[in-house]
Amino acid sequence: MTDARWRHGTGNGVLDVEGISVTFAGRRVLDGVSFKIGAGELTGLIGANGAGKTTLLRVILGLQRPNGGRVLVEGAPLTRLGRSIGYVPQKVQLDPDMPVRARDLVALGIDGHRFGVPLPSKTRRATVDEMLHAVGAERFADARVGTLSGGEQQRVLIAQALISRPRLLLLDEPLANLDPGSTQEIIGLLHEIASHQQVAVLLSAHDMNPLLPVMDRVVYIAGGRAASGRTDEVIRTEVLSALYGHHVEVLHVGGRVLVVAGLGTNEDHCLPVETPREVG
Amino acid sequence: MFEPGFFSSQPVHVALIVGGITAVVSAVAGVFTVLRGQSFAGHSLADVSTAGGSGAVLLGMSPLTGFISGGLIGAAAMDLFGIQRVRGRDLATGIVLGASIGLAALFLFLDTSAGAETGATQQILFGSIFTIDSSTVPIVAIFGSASLAVMAAIYRPLLLSSMSSDVAAARGVPVRLVGLLFILALALAVGLSALSIGAILSTALLIGPAAAALRVTRRVGLSIAVACVIGVGATWLGVLLAYDSYYWGSSRRGLPVSFFIVGVTFLAYVASGLPVFHALVDRRPDTAAPDAGER
Amino acid sequence: MPVSDDVPDGKAPAEQAGLMFSSFMANAWLTATIVAVIAGVVGFFVVLRGSAFPAHAIPNGAFAGAAAANVIGVNGLLGLGVCAVLAALGIGWLGRGGRRDVATALALVMLLALGAVFLSVSGQYEPEIYSLLFGEVLGVSTSEILPVAVLGLACLAAVMFLYRPLMLATIVPEIAEGKGVRSQQMEIAFLVLLAVATAMTLPVVGALLIFSLMIGPPAAARSFTSRPSLAVLLSVGLALATVWIAIASSYESNWPIGFFVGMLSALSYGLGRAWAAWKRTRSTRLGTA
Numbered sequence: 056m057t058d059a060r061w062r063h064g065t066g067n068g069v070l071d072v073e074g075i076s077v078t079f080a081g082r083r084v085l086d087g088v089s090f091k092i093g094a095g096e097l098t099g100l101i102g103a104n105g106a107g108k109t110t111l112l113r114v115i116l117g118l119q120r121p122n123g124g125r126v127l128v129e130g131a132p133l134t135r136l137g138r139s140i141g142y143v144p145q146k147v148q149l150d151p152d153m154p155v156r157a158r159d160l161v162a163l164g165i166d167g168h169r170f171g172v173p174l175p176s177k178t179r180r181a182t183v184d185e186m187l188h189a190v191g192a193e194r195f196a197d198a199r200v201g202t203l204s205g206g207e208q209q210r211v212l213i214a215q216a217l218i219s220r221p222r223l224l225l226l227d228e229p230l231a232n233l234d235p236g237s238t239q240e241i242i243g244l245l246h247e248i249a250s251h252q253q254v255a256v257l258l259s260a261h262d263m264n265p266l267l268p269v270m271d272r273v274v275y276i277a278g279g280r281a282a283s284g285r286t287d288e289v290i291r292t293e294v295l296s297a298l299y300g301h302h303v304e305v306l307h308v309g310g311r312v313l314v315v316a317g318l319g320t321n322e323d324h325c326l327p328v329e330t331p332r333e334v335g
Numbered sequence: 336m337f338e339p340g341f342f343s344s345q346p347v348h349v350a351l352i353v354g355g356i357t358a359v360v361s362a363v364a365g366v367f368t369v370l371r372g373q374s375f376a377g378h379s380l381a382d383v384s385t386a387g388g389s390g391a392v393l394l395g396m397s398p399l400t401g402f403i404s405g406g407l408i409g410a411a412a413m414d415l416f417g418i419q420r421v422r423g424r425d426l427a428t429g430i431v432l433g434a435s436i437g438l439a440a441l442f443l444f445l446d447t448s449a450g451a452e453t454g455a456t457q458q459i460l461f462g463s464i465f466t467i468d469s470s471t472v473p474i475v476a477i478f479g480s481a482s483l484a485v486m487a488a489i490y491r492p493l494l495l496s497s498m499s500s501d502v503a504a505a506r507g508v509p510v511r512l513v514g515l516l517f518i519l520a521l522a523l524a525v526g527l528s529a530l531s532i533g534a535i536l537s538t539a540l541l542i543g544p545a546a547a548a549l550r551v552t553r554r555v556g557l558s559i560a561v562a563c564v565i566g567v568g569a570t571w572l573g574v575l576l577a578y579d580s581y582y583w584g585s586s587r588r589g590l591p592v593s594f595f596i597v598g599v600t601f602l603a604y605v606a607s608g609l610p611v612f613h614a615l616v617d618r619r620p621d622t623a624a625p626d627a628g629e630r
Numbered sequence: 631m632p633v634s635d636d637v638p639d640g641k642a643p644a645e646q647a648g649l650m651f652s653s654f655m656a657n658a659w660l661t662a663t664i665v666a667v668i669a670g671v672v673g674f675f676v677v678l679r680g681s682a683f684p685a686h687a688i689p690n691g692a693f694a695g696a697a698a699a700n701v702i703g704v705n706g707l708l709g710l711g712v713c714a715v716l717a718a719l720g721i722g723w724l725g726r727g728g729r730r731d732v733a734t735a736l737a738l739v740m741l742l743a744l745g746a747v748f749l750s751v752s753g754q755y756e757p758e759i760y761s762l763l764f765g766e767v768l769g770v771s772t773s774e775i776l777p778v779a780v781l782g783l784a785c786l787a788a789v790m791f792l793y794r795p796l797m798l799a800t801i802v803p804e805i806a807e808g809k810g811v812r813s814q815q816m817e818i819a820f821l822v823l824l825a826v827a828t829a830m831t832l833p834v835v836g837a838l839l840i841f842s843l844m845i846g847p848p849a850a851a852r853s854f855t856s857r858p859s860l861a862v863l864l865s866v867g868l869a870l871a872t873v874w875i876a877i878a879s880s881y882e883s884n885w886p887i888g889f890f891v892g893m894l895s896a897l898s899y900g901l902g903r904a905w906a907a908w909k910r911t912r913s914t915r916l917g918t919a
Contacts, residue, residue, distance in 0.1 A: 116808050144804035152423065152906075153678065154852040154861035155801055167798035168809035172790045199856045200801075215805070374731040375683045378738065382838075426849055429682035430899045433842025437892020440764035440839070444886045457759070461746050535838075539739040546732040590747055597743035604736055605724075 069094050069222045069255035070115065074124035077110055083279050084110050087124070090274050090283035092257060094222060097249040098283075099266045100259040102276035108259040109145065111276070112227050115257075116142060129222055141216030141254075145227040149208070151201035157211045158183050158196045164215035182218065190214040190244060206237030210244065217248065224248065226258040230265060238265050245269070263290070264311045290314075338579045350464040350531070350574045350592070352472055356479045357528040358540055358566035363486055364524035365545030365566075366559050367517060370497045375425055376413060376518070378538040379432040380525045383409030385534035386435040387526075388459045389442035398459060399471060402529040403478060406522030409435065414515045439534075462533030462593045464574065475527055482523035489513050494555060531570065532593045540566055543600030547607035552617035561616060569599040655881070658767045658834070660775060662873040664782045665831040666843070670866030671789050672827040673844030675820060677852065679800050683731060684721060684821060685841040687738035689828040691717020693837035694741045696762050697748035707777050710832060714825035717741055722818050764888035765836030767880050774833070781830040788823050796820060797858070835873070839888040843869055846895025850902030868898050 070092040077085040084107045092098050102108050113119035115126050117133045126133055128140065141164075162173065162183050173179065187196050190210040195203060200211060209229055216224055226245070230238050246269040249256040260266060263273065267286065274283040275290065277298040282289045289295075290312055292305045306313040341347055368377045387405015388398040409431065416427045443459065457463075486493070496503035496510045504510050521541075528537040548561035573596035581589035606612065676685045695713025702709075717737065725733035749759050799806040799816040807813065831840045847868035851861045876890035 118807060140808070142805060142808040144802070144808070147802055147804065149801070150680075152852060153801065154856050154858050155797075156856050159858055160801065163794070163798050163801070167794050168806070168811050169794055170791050172793045197856070212802075212805075215802075369732060372731060374735045378683075378686075378735050425680055425682045426677065426845060426899070429686060429841065429845050430849070430896050432686065433839060433846065433892045434896040435892075436764075436838045437842070437889040437896075440836075440886045440892070441889040443760070443764075444889075460759075460763075461743075536739050536743055538735050539743070542732055542735045546729075546736065591743075591750060594743045594747045597739050601736055601740045604732075 068092070068127075069129055070257065071127035071130070072111075072115065072124070073127070075111065075114055075121045075126065076123035077107070077114060077119065078122050079110075085114075085121070085276075085281075086279040088274075088276070088281040089124075090272075090281060092223070092255045092272065094255050095249055095253040096271040097246055097256045097266075097269055098258075098272040098274060099263055099270045100257055100274045100276065101263045101266075102259070102261065104261055106276045107279060108261075108276060109227055112225055112257075112259060115225060116140060139219070139221040139223065141219065141221035141224040143209070143212045143216050143224075143226040143229055145231065147208070147212065149201040149203075151199060153199060153201050155200050156197050157192060157200055157203065157207075158187060160200050160211055161186055161192075161214045161218055164218040166219075186214045186218045189217070189248075191240075204237075205232050206234070206240060209233065209237070209241055213241075213244065213248075217252075217254070222255060224254050224256045226256070228259055228261070230258075230260055230262075242266065242269055267312065337575065338582045341575065341578055344578075345469070346465045346467075347574065347578060349467050349469050349472060351571060353467055353475050354464060354531045354570035354574055354596075355567050356475055357524075357531050358544075358570040359563050360479045360482050360524045361528045361537070361540040362544045362548075362562035362566035363483060363559055364521045365541040365543075366548065366555065366562050367486070367493060367497060368521060368541060369545045369549055370494075370555075371517075373518075373521075374538075374542055375428050377521060377525065377541050379413070379428050379435070380406050380409050380518075380522050381529065381534050381537045381541075382432050382439070383412075383435040384522075384526050384529045384537070385459060386438040386442065388529060388534055389439045389446060392446050392459065393442050397471075399474065399526070399530055402534060403523060403526035405435075406526040406529075407519060410515075410518040410522040414518060457591075458533075459529075460533050460535050461591055462529070462531050462536065464531040464592045465577075467530065471530070475530070478523055479527055482520045482527075485516055485520040485523075489516050493517055532596050536593045536597055539597040539600045540570070543597075543604050544569065547600075547604045550604075550607040551613045551615075554617065557617060565600070565603050569596050569603060572596075572599050655767075655877075657772055657775060658877055659874075661778055661834050662877055663870065664779055665834050666869040666873040667866050668782050668785050668827050669831055669840065669843040670847055670869035671786065671862060672824060673848040673869065674851070674858075674862045674865050675789075675796060675800070676824070676841075676844045677848040678797075679820065681820070681824070682841070682845050683734050684718075685824060685828075685844050687721060687734045687741075688714055688718050688821065688825050689832055689837040689840050690738050690741040690745065691715075691720075691825065692829045692832045693762055694745035694748065695829075696832065696837075697745040697752070697758075700758065701748045701752045707774060707781075707829070707833075710829040711781070711826060713741075714829040715822055718821035718825035719818070722821050726814075760886075761836070762832070763836050763838045764886045765834055765839060765891065767834070767877055767887050778830050778833075781826060785823065785827050785830070788826075792816075792819060792823070834887070835891055836888045839891050842892050842895040843872060846898040847872060850898040853902035853906040872898065 068091045072091070073089050075085055075088045076083065088111060100108050100111065110119060114121050162179065165179070165182065166173065187193050190213050192207065192210045192214055195207055200208065203211065229241060233241065242265055245256055245258065248254055263270070270286055272283060273286050273289050274281050275295065275298065277295065278300050280298050282294050282298055290305055292303065295305060295314060296302050304315050306315065365377070368374060384402045384406045387401040387403070387408070389401065390405065391398055391401025413428065413431060416431065492503065492508040492513045495506065496508055496513050500510050525537050525541060528540045532540055544562040544565035545558070547565055548558040551561065552558050573592050576595040577589055577592035676682065692710045692714035694717070695709040695711070698713065699709025721734055721737045724737060746759065795806065795811045796816055798809070799811050799813050803813045828840050831843070835843060848861070848865040850868055851864035854864055855861050872891060872894040875894060876887050879885070879890045880887040
């Protein structure tokens with residue numbers, strides 16, 4: 056896909072996905088997925104449940120080996136060490152009785168993967184405080200992580216991912232279990248992180264509508280294939296129909312986008328591809 | 336293979352009967368225990384029974400009384416402490432277990448220093464199947480039947496709530512009550528097998544055959560049958576080997592029955608992982624159990 | 631049987647109390663202190679990881695090892711350690727694929743039965759079994775204190791080395807995976823650590839009760855504080871209090887030390903739960919979140 060904004064944009068590609076294919080048990084989950092993301096851009100990875108979003112994120116993280124293609128982070132292939140990716144996973148089970156505070160979890164983001172005991176230091180404490188402030192989590196910094204609400208937990212996880220100053224921030228369905236108010240807050244936070252801290256933010260979602268105001272780029276996944284570019288370039292009837300392999304209609308209703316199975320066509324098998332979601 | 340006097344010996348008869356009954360009850364209870372992911376609770380009940388048994392000896396009562404009452408009290412306590420709630424369940428179980436073992440330690444100590452029972456420790460902990468009085472047999476039969484009857488009565492709701500307590504509750508199953516009834520039946524099973532194999536080893540008869548059966552088939556009815564076969568087989572084989580072991584070597588000191596029973600059930604479990612057994616037992620390929628429903 | 635025959639009875643209480651601290655009891659105090667520190671530290675992770683059942687099962691490996699060493703005539707502590715580690719690895723291997731509880735249960739009884747058999751063969755059945763299972767105040771001789779202390783230091787060093795990745799893998803395994811910390815590896819490392827810790831603590835507290843020292847105090851500690859470093863310290867403190875009171879009580883009453891450890895651990899846990907419940911009702915009454 057041509058992408059004019061990318062060519063004239065920030066220039067340095069933080070993430071470069073080239074022709075990624077993944078096959079599970081004989082099924083092509085991802086087929087030649089390619090796109091680029093630059094610093095300071097917020098990209099939505101949109102697709103229905105089971106479309107392959109989590110798989111793609113895991114490939115980028117290096118947790119899933121692709122059957123074809125490659126991933127470059129800041130121009131270099133993935134290596135375990137020295138990687139500068141922050142990751143917020145989809146579902147985290149946190150025991151409310153655990154003696155671990157929000158700030159402890161954030162601190163683990165600095166160097167939790169290294170051996171040894173963290174030595175308390177003023178700079179360490181200051182860094183954690185600064186990050187908590189940046190995500191708006193100071194209020195509950197000393198609360199047990201297991202007792203936080205969904206939105207609060209999300210903020211803490213984001214802080215944990217950001218504290219190592221990554222160039223790329225990946226979030227797997229961060230909005231999935233949030234109420235509409237928290238959804239707006241998290242989106243605002245992510246937008247600010249992308250633009251002010253010049254971090255490349257890639258988040259997956261099955262509903263793109265809350266992201267429309269802030270998304271710089273969209274990567275739409277369907278049928279194992281992906282189309283990437285600006286929202287108005289990608290979210291079009293002909294583009295998505297090509298992806299799905301059968302006719303789908305893109306409707307703009309009251310400021311929202313709906314992708315529905317083909318209307319007024321003679322398609323025999325029209326599977327509903329996107330159920331309209333009530334947002335707020 | 337069969338040393339002289341095996342089939343005519345009275346203690347052997349009693350051992351085979353008592354062992355057989357307790358093996359069946361344990362196997363049935365065990366299948367549900369594994370399905371419900373309550374292996375730790377089942378084991379803890381065994382240790383609570385230990386305290387009961389050793390306490391009974393102290394009071395001059397028969398160990399069986401203590402095993403059973405200890406188990407029942409322990410089951411009720413566990414239900415009270417919220418063993419059916421998932422959060423903090425293992426911790427609460429472990430604490431009850433620790434306190435029970437502590438009590439058992441005290442009782443056994445007092446037993447032996449009171450001089451009343453020699454070898455109380457061994458008897459309580461590791462069983463004494465060859466020294467069971469034949470008058471105990473009817474009692475074992477009654478309590479065993481009671482446990483089986485309870486489980487038969489709650490079979491369907493128990494199965495449903497073991498698979499998914501939410502679905503069961505939605506269908507009107509009194510999940511809490513069913514759970515309590517099950518754990519009481521389980522306490523009976525554990526208490527009985529403490530007699531033959533010892534309190535702290537009874538877990539082998541509870542979990543071993545059931546876990547092995549569930550690895551070769553997922554069909555509950557079939558797995559219960561298989562578990563019974565394995566359990567009774569292991570017990571009878573254990574009795575035989577223990578009897579024979581008196582004649583091994585020159586020292587005329589046999590090895591404990593419980594060791595053989597535990598060993599056979601353990602081997603059965605390890606062997607159940609081999610694909611050949613699944614094919615033997617259950618023709619339907621879609622009922623292979625890659626892992627039991629552990630929670 | 632607990633407490634040897636040469637414990638003087640019938641003396642005046644003050645004298646008896648003095649005897650409690652005399653040189654022949656020094657081993658007991660010293661070892662128990664080391665044991666409590668290790669149990670408190672390792673126990674913090676046992677509770678964090680929800681590993682109460684393996685913590686109960688692995689010491690039985692040490693028990694079997696001690697019994698076997700008895701028969702073979704090898705150095706007890708070495709036999710304990712090796713068998714405990716093997717038990718830990720065996721449980722880890724058997725329990726892969728979601729069968730953890732079942733594997734732990736079966737391994738537990740198998741090891742116990744093995745130990746019982748070894749002891750029955752060695753002819754030292756009754757007293758030996760009792761002290762190995764339920765603890766023996768005077769269970770550690772002077773010559774064994776140094777190895778126990780060394781093992782203890784090794785355990786502490788191991789915990790400090792593994793602290794960060796173990797915390798990460800325990801609390802948020804998905805994120806840990808993303809950073810290259812593999813859950814299975816951490817689990818094995820932790821089980822081995824648990825094995826070494828229980829091996830060195832077994833002679834004093836006994837195979838069946840060492841684990842309650844590793845769950846009662848830490849469970850209580852986490853009710854009292856939300857800070858991890860403080861929780862570890864508090865866990866150690868409560869464990870120390872537990873063993874010290876247990877030794878003193880066992881000395882005075884002649885009752886087995888394991889009884890007191892089991893009861894006091896339950897007491898700690900109960901206090902922790904009560905405190906947490908009280909805090910909850912207090913906060914709802916004041917209307918705070």
